[in-house]
Amino acid sequence: DQQVKQNSPSLSVQEGRISILNCDYTNSMFDYFLWYKKYPAEGPTFLISISSIKDKNEDGRFTVFLNKSAKHLSLHIVPSQPGDSAVYFCAAENQGGKLIFGQGTELSVKP
């Protein structure tokens, strides 16, 4: 069963605008949620995380929102830059420290 889902395989955004990447999960016992960015031929790079007891975390241009009742989180990138073009993975962490990843969303930011 897919406990973490990213339903949009791709997203295209104009430079300077907002990018919103979405993620849904099924297990209410997850402790943390994380976003990773991946360029081709590189490993995923940690971007930002949020504890399950919070509903928002902000770091520069990146903000993650958590809606526990809807079991939904989103990553906002404002303003989007061409260098943000990559595959973005949402991940959930259980008490055992295991990360469960979504399938990824490929973001393309056009100049």
Place this chain on the structure above:
Amino acid sequence: ETGVTQSPTHLIKTRGQQVTLRCSSQSGHNTVSWYQQALGQGPQFIFQYYREEENGRGNFPPRFSGLQFPNYSSELNVNALELDDSALYLCASSMRGQGSNEQYFGPGTRLTVT
């Protein structure tokens, strides 16, 4: 501070063979996790090692095994390779006990089984 490194970068093996992949964790990290990423999918958790002991395992058969050494580096061994084992294998290190388990990934080893 050195990041997570993995070797080799690419590997081609024949069905039925055995393979060993290696990972050096980031300086100061005591936990190593291994993931398998098939094409077009997110990474899937294989297992995690903490202080040289297996600390959790995903839905992978016993022919996937691992080791962690006193310097916290790690190996992933896969026996009796199957075509479906072709994937990118990612190693991630973290420091257990520091709140969120922010795992730092290596560049991966691309395994092709023919």
